[in-house]
Amino acid sequence: MSEPALLTVEKLEVVYHRAITAVQGISLSVRKGQIVAILGTNGAGKSTTLRAISGFLGIDDARVTDGSVTFNGKRIENRQPNEITRLGIALVPERDKVFPNLTVIENLTAPFAPAHYNRRDNEVLAYQFFPRLAELRSRTAGLLSGGERQMLALASALVCRPELLLVDELSLGLAPVVVQDLMARLVQIRHELGTTIVVVEQSAAAALNVADYGYVLENGRVVLDGEGARLRAHGDIQEFYLGQTSSSDRRSYRSVKQYRRSRRWYG
Amino acid sequence: MSRGMPRASGYFRTDYAQDLALTQTRLERASLLAFAVMLAAFPFLATAFYLDLACQVFLAAIGALSLMLLTGYAGQISLGHAGLLAAGAFTAGILFREFNAPFWVTLPAAAAVGALLGIVFGLPSLRLRGLYLAVSTLALHFVVVYLGGEYESKRGYSTGIMIDAPTIGGYAITNGRVWYFVLLVAAAATLLICINLLRSRTGRAWRAIRAHETVAEALGINIAAYKLLAFVISSAMAAVAGALFAYYRHFVSVEAFSLFLSIQYVAMIIVGGMGSLLGALLGAVFVTLFPYLIEAALQQLPNAQSYAGVLFAVNYAAFGVVMILFLLFEPLGLVGIWHRVQHYFLLWPFKHRPVAGAGK
Secondary structure, eight states: SSOEEEEEEEEEEEETTTTEEEEEEEEEEETOOOOEEEETTSSSHHHHHHHHHTOOOGGGGOOOOOEEEEEEEEEOOOOOHHHHHHTTTEEEEESSOOTTBBBBHHHHHSSSTTTTOOOHHHHHHHHHHHHHHHHHHSSSSGGOHHHHHHHHHHHHHTOOSSSEEEEEEETTTTTTHHHHHHHHHHHHHHHHOOOOEEESOOHHHHHHHHHHHEEEEEEEEEEEEEEEHHHHHHHHHHHTSOOSSSSSSSOOHHHHHTTTOOOOOOO | OOOOOOOSSSSOOOSSSHHHHHHHHHHHHHOOOOOOOHHHHHHHHHHHHHHHHHHHHHHHHHHHHIIIIIIIOOOOSSSSSHHHHHHHHHHHHHHHHHOOHHHHHHHHHHHHHHHHHHHHHGGGGGGGHHHHHHHHHHHHHHHOOOOOOHHHTTTTTTTTTEEEOOTTTTTOOOOHHHHHHHHHHHHHHHHHHHHHHHHHHHHHHHHHHOOOOOHHHHHOOOOOHHHHHHHHHHHHHHHHHHHHHHHHHHHGGGGOHHHHHHHHHHHHHHHHHHTTTTHHHHHHHHHHHHHHHHHHHHSSSSGGGGGGGHHHHHHHHHHHHHHHHHHHHHHTTTHHHHHHHHHHHHHHOOSSSSOTTTOO
């Protein structure tokens, strides 16, 4: 608990196309060795926050207009993605995360890896967590199943030897049993490599099972945060995200809180 | 290089050295040697006409390989290839005319000019993709050809620039057989450079960019730098091919570098098979020989003389038809056909390969 924050996001504001505010003053802090979950529905600002950290806003014509992202004491907002990766943050994107025209082994050797690691080191690292990939070594990545692709994507990100691993929608399109297994691998990665991990998830149950800390976003704001176990037990989370509700009508978290937006902001 | 599948049954790689070896099985080595012997024997058996065809193929191969690096591997579409060839040819021609420079000066100079132009051609790629990039390279093609034409008319070489044969130690290379070997070595050297580039970090970065720019960037690959590098290397190679072409023909003229030439190079890599160096070579052979094949076919028709007038048009039309047929029915190109044949014999006499991992 006394570990200093590895990543600090402060009052982050992100604007798309100079018109649409997707994130309005989000603050988070991730300590070394933690697994942190960022939860929320579609359009809550999870992926935008992740992109702001990893530097991918520019591609979608968005930029950080206010606030700061600090990693290891360095300000990194609005920097180039490959520069950020070299600083030690690796992103596993939501979709299209492997190079389909390259084989598994080529996927593992394509990423930027610090110079003192050779091919063998990278392969050993990948197979340490995903032994299945060793069997698929010379298969074209485009022929892998969804779960295998996710393994390959995680392994390629590890090859960059990140201090902080960002995983966008690990569960997207995967069977619950596969998601469970992959979440367990994240815990193993944290345990064996000491990597700090941030997962962005829609399926709160899977993420909160492994997360030490969680943030719930809605409409570009943090509406709830707390330790993983506490969030898991939280009534609203159970009702809204885990579907363990007694009444049949599911409402937005905000309407649960009888929150009324007095103003709408555009611009 | 993609080494997806072993080239022979029951052959497995057990260490990294085997992974990196250029040839992997005895059969591969034997067939490569046989091919080399064939290439070496060819000029002593062929007539001057076939010798010239072979030289054209080698020149086309260098150009096609360089375009394959850029388009087939790095995924950057370029319609300016003829412009780069022209730049190389004109660099050689101008340096020879103005300063009487020998070939060992003009060739590196052509490469340098190509590399510089590569940066210019490549800069739009940082912003543009696909069709837009193709159009921007097309524009640059016209700029280069225009400048070449201006030089020709201003200096009074309205029909083109004549270049003397390159001389090494007082010996001028004029003999067709010598040219054959010079161009063979140049093409082989280009091929080796390409193979090595593609097996390195650079090659993997290019293929990663072609697959998914975003993921490549997320994995720490500096996309802008590698894109520009692809343009620089490819353009330098193309310019050298252009300079060699100028020396081979003893003549440089803008007419030789029309837009049709660019299209032909794009056709080479499509017909040959995208994303394969072998494809570039096969495509170069095919596209270079195709007009001659059509001509030979027309000669076989009854009263061939009457078709002589339409030969040119038939050539163009047949070329277009073949391109469309390839795109429709064989998108993997000649190399796709070749791989199917290989796979058939890899398993022969069995029909299907076992499911991977079965029987474990």
